[in-house]
Amino acid sequence: IERFDAGAIINFTGFQKIVDAMGGVDMYIERDVKSEHREPDGTHRKGNPYGEGYIGPQAEYKKGNQHLSGWQALDYVRQRYPKNGVPDADYGRQRHQQQFIKAMVNQAFSADVVTNPIKLDRVIRAAGQSLTFNGRGNSVVDFAIALKGVRSENVELIKLPGEGIGTGSAYRGERLLPAADDFFTALKNEQLDAFLLEHPEFRNRNK
Template identity: 50%
Template sequence: MILGSMAPRRRWLLLGLTALAAVALIAAGAVVITRLTGDSKPGGGPVAGSPTPSPIGTPTPSPSGPPPGADITGPLNLLLVGVDTRVSVPGWEPHSDAVLVLHVPKGLGQAYLFSLPRDLLVDIPAFPKAGYKGGKTKLTHAMSFGSRVPGKPKQPSTAQGYELLRSTVSGYTGLRIDAGAVLTFNGFDRLVNALGGVDIYVDQRVESLHRRPDGKYRESAPGGYTGPQQVYEKGEQHLNGWQALDYARQRYITGGDYARQRHQQQLIKALTRKILDENLARQPERVDQVVAALGDTLIYVGGRRIVDIAYALSGVPENKFVLVGLPGAGVGKGSAYRGEQLTKVGRDFITELRAGRADAYLAAHPTLVVKN
C-alpha cells in the first residue's frame, strides 16, 4: 500500500483501522480476562502495579516517509495475556488466566493463534528482581511470582510479572516474544458494544455460571450461585458486550478449559472480522468510538509502537488467520492433580511452527484447526 499520494486525513483513517485491527487481535484476547474463581466481578481500573497506559494513538506519518512499521518483515510473535486481577484486594497478586500466542511468519502473510493452558506445568526460570528462585509449576503462577516487589508486599507489579511470564513462555515454546499486552475486564463489553456486537457460531449449549438472562450477576451462595442462568444455545448467535465476555468465561462445560480456549479464539477472530466488515476506515467517528472504548483496559508491552505493530499486521488476510487448539491432558496420580501438559501432537505443532512448517503439519492434523 502506497501512502504518499493519499490525503493526510485518508492516511490517518487507514492507520486508524490498521491500529484498531491490531488492537483487536491483542485486545480481543481480553475475552479471556476472567477472575476464574467464579465469584468475582469486573474491576474498575488498571491492573495492580502496572504503568498508566498512554492513549492509543494513530499518528499521521510524514507524506515523504515510510509507513509505520515498514521495516517489520517478520517473523513476529505477540504474547496476549488476560489477568486475574482484584484491584480492590490489597496485595492481590495477578494471575495469568489466559495466555495466547500470535505467531506471524516471515513475510507477514499468515497468522497462527494458539492458547497455552493456564495450568500447564512449565519450568519457570529464576527471577531475582522478584526474589523468585525458579521451579516447575503451573504457568498461571509465573505472573504472580514475577509481580512480587521485595519490601512492598502489598504493591505487586503486573508489568514486572509480565516479564517473568514472557520468559517462561519463550522458554517453553522456543519463540522470541516481540511484543504483547496485558488486559483487564474494564471496558471490554464497551468495545464489543461500540462495534454493535459480534456474530459467532456457538458450538455447544453453554449455561452461564455467573449471569442471569437480563445480564445481572447471579447471587452468590454457599456452594455456588443461585437464580436463573443466561443460556447460549448452539448455532449462529449475535452477542453484545456482556454476553461475549460471559460466554468466553465459561469453563464448566463439555471440554472444560480447552473448550473455553477455543471460544476465546473464536471471539478474537469475530472481533477482527467485525472491524474489517464495518469498513471503519471510512467512518472516523466510529474509529474514535471504538478506540475510546478501550480506555485503560489495554497495557501494551513492546519495543515498537503499537501503530507499527498494527500496520505490520494489517496485511494478514482473514482467511490466513488460523486458530489452533492444542490438545492436552491432566498430570498427576489419582486425586493428586498437578496441572496440565500438552500431548505430543500439541508439542510437535509448536516445533513445526518454529521450523516454518505449520501449514504442512496442520494439513496432516486437521483436527487442530479451530473452526469458527
C-alpha cells in the first residue's frame, strides 16, 4: 500500500494504557520537575483544605534519560507549574507533550515491540480501548505494519492556534481560533504542503 489516509483521536488515559502495554517509555527529561498531582508511589495527592493546591509528598522526575511507566509519563506531561520546575508554564507543558509523543513513537515501533507478538498484541488492544480511528477501510494493524519503519524524526507535529473560554472561576474550556479552519480545509483538499509553506507558524519546532 503506497498511501494511507486516516484520522485518529486518543485520550490521555489511552496513552497511559499504551505506554504500560509497551513496558514503559524511555524519554529525556530536560530539567528536574516535581509533580503537582501525584505522590512518589503514583497515588493522587490530597487537596489542601487551607488553600489552593495539594499537600503531601510529590513524585519527582529528574533531569536526564529516564524510563517512565504509563502514569509517570502522563503525569510528567501534565505539569505546568513554575514552582515545580516548569518555568514556561503552558509552553513548557506543550513541549514536554511533544517530546513524549516522539519518545512514544520510537518505543512503539522499536524491535522490542514490533518483533514481540505478545507485546504487540497488548499494545494494539490497549489502543483499541481508547482510540477513535478511521482508516478508510484499513485497520490499525494495517497501519502498524505499513508504518513500522517510522521514527520520531520522520514525524511532523502541528500546533493549532487556540484560546481559553472564560476566566478564573468562569473558565469553560478551550477552543480553536478561526485560523485552524484554514488548516483543516487545506488538509481536506490535500493542499497541506502548500499551506505549511505559507504558514510555518503551524509547524511545531520544539525538540
